[in-house]
Amino acid sequence: xxxxxxxxxxxxxxxxxxxxxxxxxxxxxxxxxxxxxxxxxxxxxxxxxxxxxxxxxxxxxxxxxxxxxxxxxxxxxxxxxxxxxxxxxxxxxxxxxxxxxxxxxxxxxxxxxxxxxxxxxxxxxxxxxxxxxxxxxxxxxxxxxxxxxxxxxxxxxxxxxxxxxxxxxxxxx
Numbered sequence: 001x002x003x004x005x006x007x008x009x010x011x012x013x014x015x016x017x018x019x020x021x022x023x024x025x026x027x028x029x030x031x032x033x034x035x036x037x038x039x040x041x042x043x044x045x046x047x048x049x050x051x052x053x054x055x056x057x058x059x060x061x062x063x064x065x066x067x068x069x070x071x072x073x074x075x076x077x078x079x080x081x082x083x084x085x086x087x088x089x090x091x092x093x094x095x096x097x098x099x100x101x102x103x104x105x106x107x108x109x110x111x112x113x114x115x116x117x118x119x120x121x122x123x124x125x126x127x128x129x130x131x132x133x134x135x136x137x138x139x140x141x142x143x144x145x146x147x148x149x150x151x152x153x154x155x156x157x158x159x160x161x162x163x164x165x166x167x168x169x170x171x172x173x
Contacts, residue, residue: 014078015097021072022087022105028065029112035061036119043130 012020035057042050073083081093087106091098 014075015094015099015102018072018075018079019099019102019105021068021075022102022109025065025068025072026105026109026112028061028068029109029116032058032061032065033112033116033119036116036123039123040126043126 035054039051039054039058042048042054076085077083079094079097085093087109090102090106094102
């Protein structure tokens with residue numbers, strides 16, 4: 001006896017596919033946020049290997065995010081819109097075809113993108129400061145400029161005058 005297997009084919013609408021694309025982009029942005037936070041932690045612990053690893057992780061996520069955006073552009077044309085239509089134009093462009101799930105995915109993607117922007121700005125500032133501090137320290141070690149750590153100490157023949165700018169502690173408190 002021959003057994004007949006039936007298959008069920010599910011057709012996903014372009015709107016559902018677009019919703020999935022936005023959810024995927026949001027997930028990738030959240031992954032990038034985690035990488036940014038890990039990078040800050042690595043800088044704070046002077047863990048150069050983790051900083052280096054975070055650069056590669058960032059690159060990997062950005063490549064994947066670029067593919068997800070390419071998918072979204074393709075879906076935008078599939079639903080009859082410009083490929084570069086912004087996510088906030090979807091309500092007007094889709095009209096009654098705009099689903100609550102798509103609206104939620106769009107809003108969550110926007111929130112994640114804003115959070116990523118803040119994380120990137122913070123990391124830039126921290127990395128810039130860490131590089132500047134490292135450069136200053138390296139110059140001091142090489143003798144290119146006076147070290148703030150190893151400042152010139154007065155000789156015993158000179159009167160010892162304490163300057164508040166050279167003291168690490170304010171002893172008046």
